[in-house]
Amino acid sequence: MTKLRTGEPWQPADVYGRSLRGLSLNLVVRSVTESVAFYEQTLTLRRLYSDEDFAAFAGHGLRLMLHADHTYGRMPTGRHVAEGLRGAGVEIRLLGPSPDHAALCAAQCGGEVLLPPTEFAHGWRECHVSDPSGYVFVVGEPTAEPERKGGGVRLRPLQGEDADTVLAVLDAWWGGRSMTPRLPRLFFEYFSDASFAAEDGESGRLLGFLCGFFATGDSERAYIHFVGVDPAERGRGIGRLLYERFFAAARAAGRTSVTAITAPVNTASVAFHQAMGFHLVPGDRIEMGLPVHTGREGPGTSHVVFRREV
Numbered sequence: 419m420t421k422l423r424t425g426e427p428w429q430p431a432d433v434y435g436r437s438l439r440g441l442s443l444n445l446v447v448r449s450v451t452e453s454v455a456f457y458e459q460t461l462t463l464r465r466l467y468s469d470e471d472f473a474a475f476a477g478h479g480l481r482l483m484l485h486a487d488h489t490y491g492r493m494p495t496g497r498h499v500a501e502g503l504r505g506a507g508v509e510i511r512l513l514g515p516s517p518d519h520a521a522l523c524a525a526q527c528g529g530e531v532l533l534p535p536t537e538f539a540h541g542w543r544e545c546h547v548s549d550p551s552g553y554v555f556v557v558g559e560p561t562a563e564p565e566r567k568g569g570g571v572r573l574r575p576l577q578g579e580d581a582d583t584v585l586a587v588l589d590a591w592w593g594g595r596s597m598t599p600r601l602p603r604l605f606f607e608y609f610s611d612a613s614f615a616a617e618d619g620e621s622g623r624l625l626g627f628l629c630g631f632f633a634t635g636d637s638e639r640a641y642i643h644f645v646g647v648d649p650a651e652r653g654r655g656i657g658r659l660l661y662e663r664f665f666a667a668a669r670a671a672g673r674t675s676v677t678a679i680t681a682p683v684n685t686a687s688v689a690f691h692q693a694m695g696f697h698l699v700p701g702d703r704i705e706m707g708l709p710v711h712t713g714r715e716g717p718g719t720s721h722v723v724f725r726r727e728v
């Protein structure tokens with residue numbers, strides 16, 4: 419027997435199969451029906467579909483499928499349906515779901531708490547839980563960042579009142595280019611979950627800022643609109659700190675890719691983005707040796723588009 423479902427599936431298997439990208443997980447479980455609550459409630463994944471044979475989930479940058487043991491009846495690899503606990507030697511790590519929530523929820527969902535929420539030096543506060551078949555998940559949230567490369571620098575969410583400080587120095591920080599029309603106040607007021615200020619740990623003086631946001635129509639993408647560092651403070655790692663803080667926030671929000679753009683004349687920005695691990699998205703023309711996207715931001719414009727997985 420390979421399936422119990424009698425009706426039509428939610429979508430043809432090949433359609434779903436082709437929609438997957440990169441790494442996805444497929445766990446063979448004793449019972450899909452008894453496992454769904456663990457994945458939906460303890461790990462807070464979105465359930466895309468489930469029946470007695472199969473379930474699909476997404477969230478926190480993960481695509482996960484469950485197949486019931488009986489669906490593997492004809493597979494030659496019998497160890498998938500071994501007796502005893504599953505997942506020996508593997509620990510699946512998810513940065514995003516709350517470890518405290520997982521600890522409270524796991525037992526009610528047929529799982530087990532193996533290690534209660536604990537803060538580790540590797541930057542995670544994490545809880546180890548197992549699903550009803552024994553698969554071990556480590557769910558965690560990033561801990562507060564220690565001050566390091568940019569010593570004495572404190573990061574915090576950007577707020578509405580930062581707009582006055584930033585807009586007063588913006589053009590000067592961009593070497594006299596007129597940038598203020600491209601950074602309306604709304605970026606300071608409505609995107610504080612994805613926008614950060616870097617300030618001097620003692621005086622509170624603004625050293626740099628990042629304005630970004632998470633796409634609303636695409637749950638996997640995030641965008642960095644502006645990043646700027648005081649010219650007197652450049653080259654000491656503040657831009658990197660701001661970007662890494664954004665990447666962590668994006669991951670925690672389940673985002674998998676970050677996009678940014680810049681003008682091809684901004685060679686410092688191109689070098690910075692390349693150092694930060696972005697690749698240049700192929701464009702429709704080459705300018706200054708770079709692939710550019712012409713007309714993307716209006717007639718007569720050309721921009722370099724960067725993308726990076728997080």
Ligand SMILES: CC(C)(COP(=O)(O)OP(=O)(O)OC[C@H]1O[C@@H](n2cnc3c(N)ncnc32)[C@H](O)[C@@H]1OP(=O)(O)O)[C@@H](O)C(=O)NCCC(=O)NCCS
Nearest residue numbers: 644645646647652653654655656657658686687689690693
């Ligand atoms: C781009 C900018 C934000 C970089 O900030 P920063 O604090 O000086 O950058 P960091 O010191 O964190 O550098 C991070 C990495 O980028 C590299 N980098 C930064 N500026 C660079 C430059 N001008 N040329 C070559 N590499 C550069 C650094 O070498 C570093 O790499 P590493 O960590 O591998 O050694 C800053 O120059 C700036 O504010 N520029 C004006 C505003 C702007 O153009 N913003 C981008 C478009 S929105």
